[in-house]
Amino acid sequence: MIKWAYRRFKYLLLSPKYFYLFFYGKPEKVINALTGEPASRFFELKRDLEHDAVFLNALREKTKKYLNEDFNYNVDHYFLYSLIRILKPSLIVETGVFHGYYTACFLKGIYDNQKDSSIDGKLISIDLPAYESIEESTSETCKKRLPAGCQPGWVIPEYLRDRWQLYLGDSLKLLPEVLKKEKNISLFFHDSLHTYSHMTYEFETVYPELQKGACLMSHDIHWNRAFRHFVKKHNQKEYAIHGFGILRKK
Ligand SMILES: C[S@@+](CC[C@H](N)C(=O)[O-])C[C@H]1O[C@@H](n2cnc3c(N)ncnc32)[C@H](O)[C@@H]1O
Numbered sequence: 001m002i003k004w005a006y007r008r009f010k011y012l013l014l015s016p017k018y019f020y021l022f023f024y025g026k027p028e029k030v031i032n033a034l035t036g037e038p039a040s041r042f043f044e045l046k047r048d049l050e051h052d053a054v055f056l057n058a059l060r061e062k063t064k065k066y067l068n069e070d071f072n073y074n075v076d077h078y079f080l081y082s083l084i085r086i087l088k089p090s091l092i093v094e095t096g097v098f099h100g101y102y103t104a105c106f107l108k109g110i111y112d113n114q115k116d117s118s119i120d121g122k123l124i125s126i127d128l129p130a131y132e133s134i135e136e137s138t139s140e141t142c143k144k145r146l147p148a149g150c151q152p153g154w155v156i157p158e159y160l161r162d163r164w165q166l167y168l169g170d171s172l173k174l175l176p177e178v179l180k181k182e183k184n185i186s187l188f189f190h191d192s193l194h195t196y197s198h199m200t201y202e203f204e205t206v207y208p209e210l211q212k213g214a215c216l217m218s219h220d221i222h223w224n225r226a227f228r229h230f231v232k233k234h235n236q237k238e239y240a241i242h243g244f245g246i247l248r249k250k
Helices: 002-013 016-024 027-035 039-051 053-067 075-087 101-117 158-163 171-181 196-209 226-233
Strands: 091-095 122-127 164-168 187-190 215-218 238-241 244-248
Touching (some): 027 238, 039 075, 053 101, 075 101, 075 244, 091 101, 091 171, 122 171, 158 164, 164 171, 171 196, 187 196, 196 215, 226 238, 226 244
Parallel strands (some): 091 122, 187 215
Antiparallel strands (some): 238 244
């Protein structure tokens, strides 16, 4: 446990800036800096999410059934949902689904963009299913594997699945295959295997395919220095909050 905590937080402790943003970063500030939308828009969208009983109850019911836990939103869910509502991406590609809480937030954002503004969007996810725990990826110490009998994304409500395509396997192999078929990615999101080499591979593979203005985002940027090095190498400006790092390609 101590070894795990040291490995996970070493790089956070070594960077005062990331340490500060992990604990005190404000999602509304990141959204404003990245998109120009006022901070108040973030709070409006947060309220919208909180008031949608259908979505929340679906997540709560499945979480209770398969993990025997209570589900409540946290800042990650508000941040991801509002980002999608504001950016209105036509195509998101993500790696790392696991239970599917973030995936559900992306899909809910896409669904509401369609409902409110008739904007079409889709999400393509790649996941190597954690039927057994996968070191450096399934980070929650006691829930390292999918619940018995469940597939990645089991928590995603049925009504959101129309706009979702899931590829099962290693992103080292599947990401290049997806990129051959799919053009004009608006947002790439990494949340699969958080080793330096794997993160760097995904970032470098997707980066040439991103148009100017498209976003590249990673979770768990404090597990190693891959995101920081990538940003520096490509002379990009990154925004960070609560373990997420995001850049908008210049
Ligand atoms: C940190 S979890 C993702 C959490 C998820 N975003 C959520 O909201 O619950 C990492 C996921 O990446 C998967 N994974 C691990 N290695 C992978 C690889 N090489 N390629 C694709 N997915 C991988 C794991 O099985 C796990 O489902």
